[in-house]
Amino acid sequence: MFRNQYDTDVTTWSPTGRLFQVEYAMEAVKQGSAAIGLRSRSHVVLACVNKAQSELSSHQKKIFKVDDHIGVAIAGLTADGRVLSRYMRSEAINHSFTYESPLPVGRLVVHLADKAQVCTQRSWKRPYGVGLLVGGLDESGAHLYYNCPSGNYFEYQAFAIGSRSQAAKTYLERRFESFGDSSREDLIKDAILAVRETLQGETLKSSLCTVSVLGVGEPFHFLDQETIQKVIDTFEKVAEDEEGEAGEGDAEAAAAPAEQGGGGAGDQDVAPMEM
Amino acid sequence: MTFTIPIDNGDALKNAEADSQRTLYPYVTGTSIVAIKYKDGVLMASDMGGSYGSTLRYKNIERVKAIGKHSLLGASGEISDFQEILRYLDELVLNDNMWDDGNSLGPKEVHNYLTRVMYNRRNKFNPLWNTLVLGGVKNGEIYLGMVSMIGVSFEDNHVATGFGNHLARPILRDEWRADLSFEDGVKLLEKCMRVLLYRDRSAINKLQIAKITEEGVTVSQPYSLKTFWEFQAFHNPTAGAQGSW
Numbered sequence: 001m002f003r004n005q006y007d008t009d010v011t012t013w014s015p016t017g018r019l020f021q022v023e024y025a026m027e028a029v030k031q032g033s034a035a036i037g038l039r040s041r042s043h044v045v046l047a048c049v050n051k052a053q054s055e056l057s058s059h060q061k062k063i064f065k066v067d068d069h070i071g072v073a074i075a076g077l078t079a080d081g082r083v084l085s086r087y088m089r090s091e092a093i094n095h096s097f098t099y100e101s102p103l104p105v106g107r108l109v110v111h112l113a114d115k116a117q118v119c120t121q122r123s124w125k126r127p128y129g130v131g132l133l134v135g136g137l138d139e140s141g142a143h144l145y146y147n148c149p150s151g152n153y154f155e156y157q158a159f160a161i162g163s164r165s166q167a168a169k170t171y172l173e174r175r176f177e178s179f180g181d182s183s184r185e186d187l188i189k190d191a192i193l194a195v196r197e198t199l200q201g202e203t204l205k206s207s208l209c210t211v212s213v214l215g216v217g218e219p220f221h222f223l224d225q226e227t228i229q230k231v232i233d234t235f236e237k238v239a240e241d242e243e244g245e246a247g248e249g250d251a252e253a254a255a256a257p258a259e260q261g262g263g264g265a266g267d268q269d270v271a272p273m274e275m
Numbered sequence: 276m277t278f279t280i281p282i283d284n285g286d287a288l289k290n291a292e293a294d295s296q297r298t299l300y301p302y303v304t305g306t307s308i309v310a311i312k313y314k315d316g317v318l319m320a321s322d323m324g325g326s327y328g329s330t331l332r333y334k335n336i337e338r339v340k341a342i343g344k345h346s347l348l349g350a351s352g353e354i355s356d357f358q359e360i361l362r363y364l365d366e367l368v369l370n371d372n373m374w375d376d377g378n379s380l381g382p383k384e385v386h387n388y389l390t391r392v393m394y395n396r397r398n399k400f401n402p403l404w405n406t407l408v409l410g411g412v413k414n415g416e417i418y419l420g421m422v423s424m425i426g427v428s429f430e431d432n433h434v435a436t437g438f439g440n441h442l443a444r445p446i447l448r449d450e451w452r453a454d455l456s457f458e459d460g461v462k463l464l465e466k467c468m469r470v471l472l473y474r475d476r477s478a479i480n481k482l483q484i485a486k487i488t489e490e491g492v493t494v495s496q497p498y499s500l501k502t503f504w505e506f507q508a509f510h511n512p513t514a515g516a517q518g519s520w
Contacts, residue, residue, distance in 0.1 A: 098391050099384040106376045140377040 001027065011123045022120050022127050025149035029131035032075035034165045034198040035062060037133035038158035038172065038191055039144040040182040043215030044135030046073040047191040049162075049198055050208055063212050067092040068219035069102045070136035071212050075162035076149075077129035084128060088112060105136025109145045109153050117151030131161045135214060142215065160194060167197040184215060185231075188223070192231050204232055297401035301353035303327055305338045306477040307439030308349035308408045309467045311451055312417050312432050313460035316488035317410030319349045320464040322472075323497055324479035331479055339485045341492040343368045346382040346411035347485055348389075351436040352424065353404035360403060363392065382411025382418040386428070394426025406436040412489050435467070438475040443467035457486070469500050 006012050007020035014020060033051040037044065050059035063073045064085040070092060074081030091111055095103035112132065119125040132147040146161065147153045158176045160168035171194050179187065191211060196204045206229035214220040303325045310319040325333030338357070339349040342364050350357040367388060371380045380388075386409040396402050402424045410419040420430040433447040446467050455463065461484055472478045480502065485494040513519050 098388055099380070100387040101381070101384045104376065104378040106378070107374060138378055 009123060010120055010126060019120060022150045025127035025129050026131075028129035029076040029149065029161055030163065030165075032078075032130075032162045033062070034160060034162035034168060034195070035073040035075045035131075035133055036158075036160040036165075036168050036172075036191055036194045036198075037073060037135050037144045037146075037156070038176075038179055038187060038194070039135060039142045039156075040179050040184070040187050040215075041141055043182075043184050043187055043213060043218070044071070044137070044142050044144055045187050045191040045211065045213050046071050046133060046135050047195050047209055047211045048073050048075075049195060050210055063210055063222070064089075065212075065220045066108070066134075066136075067096065067102060069138075069214060070105050070108065070134065071214055071220040072135070073133040073212075075131050075133075075165075080128045081130040081132065084112065084115075084130065084132060087115065088134075102138070104138035105134060105143050105145070106138060106140075108136070109134050109147060112147050113151050113153040116147065116149060119149075120151055133159060133161060137214065137216065158190075158194075160198070162198075164198040164200060167200060168194040171197045184213065184218075188213060189231055189235070192228065193235065204236065205229075206232060297399075298353075298356070298404055301356075301404040303333065303354045304404075304477070305336060305351045305354055305357070306475055307435055307437045307443065307471055308338065308351050308406075309435045309439045309443045309447075309464055309471075310349060310408045310410050310419055310433065311447060311455070311460060311464065312410075312419050312453070313455040313457065314453075315457065316412045316417055316486065317347060317419050318457075318460045318464055318484060318486055319347055319408060319410055320468050320482055320484045321349055321351075322468070322479050322482045324477065324481070325354050326477045329476075331477065334479060334481060335497075337483065337494075339483060339494060341485075341487075341494070342385055342409075342411075343371065343380050344491065345379065345413040345487075346385045346409060347487045347492060348385070349408040349410075349436075349485075350405045352406055356403040356405050360389070360392070360405065360407070364389075379413075381413035381416075382409055382420075383413075385409055385411070386418070386420045386422065386430075390422050390426060390428040393422050393424060393428075397425045408434055408436060411487055415489065438471060438478075439467070442470050442474055446470065465500060469502065472500060472502065 006014035010019060010021035033049045035048040037046045046063050048062045052059040060078050063071060065071055066085065066088045072085055072088060088108060091108055092103045116128055119127045127149040129149060134145045134147060136143055144156050145153050146156055146159050157179055158172040160172060175190060188211060192209065195209045206225045209228065211223045211228055212220060213223060305325055306322065308319060308321045310317060319339050321338040323334060323336050324331055325336040336354060339347060340361060342348050368380065389407055389409060393403060404424050406424060407422045419434060421434045422428045433451050435443045450463055464484060468482055472480055480499045481497050483495050483497050485492065
């Protein structure tokens with residue numbers, strides 16, 4: 001995308017009917033580190049890559065609990081994401097207080113989308129620079145939604161957002177048809193495998209990813225490092241065995257991309273506020 | 276055409292004229308509601324009277340109404356406040372339907388909403404002068420609860436308002452069972468309503484019984500109970516104490 005004379009204001013249309021500021025906001029989402037969501041009929045899994053500013057700092061929180069039955073994973077400007085998560089928590093708790101009943105996730109997502117839309121139609125505002133994967137349970141089952149800075153929202157069986165999410169999306173596209181009937185364990189495994197796709201060569205360790213689950217009879221919670229590592233071990237072990245049989249040459253080839261995958265040149269283009 | 280211009284006189288506690296804005300006493304009132312859970316859902320009985328003080332002025336007031344697909348609301352107390360509550364709930368149900376997303380308000384949600392409304396009004400010293408009974412069935416779960424004008428709220432297997440608490444509930448405590456059939460439930464309610472008819476002076480002999488099950492709501496046509504006034508004790512009531520009544 002190149003600069004043009006219609007992109008200064010969010011309230012300026014381009015002659016081709018585009019709002020460039022909104023599209024630039026969606027670019028910010030693409031720069032953030034990956035977040036992945038998938039659902040079965042009864043469970044939703046949200047996973048993300050833990051990116052830290054430097055080796056000295058801790059990684060940013062990208063998955064938030066909104067209520068026992070709703071969780072959200074964000075990509076893009078995490079500050080905007082935090083503010084929107086606070087809004088979602090507020091909506092959920094107010095509904096719960098008035099009706100003693102969990103807020104249906106479909107309705108929360110519409111409130112969120114309407115809030116985002118306001119920022120695309122006020123000259124003194126800017127769009128939120130964050131994409132949200134909202135996973136939740138309601139009367140009609142498990143749902144996964146993606147909320148855009150544009151104010152649009154879509155429902156998905158599985159989705160990935162953020163940098164290098166295309167790799168994860170390709171993986172999910174191959175497998176999504178089976179997710180509906182997946183067991184909870186298979187769903188978690190698929191989520192972690194999708195995360196691995198975005199790392200592109202870097203060895204997958206449990207410290208590199210955060211995974212959360214919610215489902216029928218299971219309130220939203222994060223999986224601890226051990227549990228994640230155990231799942232990683234089930235497929236990394238298989239991969240190791242195969243590599244061992246293939247011989248040393250492959251092992252050398254595998255080592256080289258791993259060095260580049262770490263804190264590579266690509267990340268230097270990412271602004272500090274985007275994670 | 277007349278219309279009133281709303282006046283904001285401020286806090287009812289500090290400004291004497293603001294009293295004209297808040298509820299002080301009820302004018303047209305309904306008497307007891309009696310409701311029970313039974314095998315398939317909830318049964319609710321009420322008479323059709325609206326008293327104006329001690330006068331039995333209105334004889335065709337429906338005090339039990341369907342709310343949405345899953346609930347039944349019965350009210351005793353000020354009739355105009357009941358109508359106001361029905362308007363609030365109408366808006367609530369309308370907005371719920373407009374979502375058109377497969378989710379719907381169940382009896383528990385309506386009950387809690389009403390509890391919030393009643394309690395918040397009480398806190399402003401401007402109560403809705405009603406005791407409400409909320410019953411319903413959703414996804415097989417049978418729900419029955421009550422909210423008073425001061426916001427006291429609870430659920431139970433059988434509830435009653437006003438005089439019903441004193442006259443009907445003892446009967447229900449003895450004779451209610453979880454597996455009551457529809458016919459037995461109606462008989463039980465009629466037994467309670469008959470006692471109320473004899474002993475509550477604001478009761479009239481014209482009642483409706485409403486039923487709610489998973490399938491929906493049915494409100495019966497108004498009918499009367501058979502009463503018996505030939506008890507020997509009533510023939511010469513003051514035999515034991517001449518001069519009294």
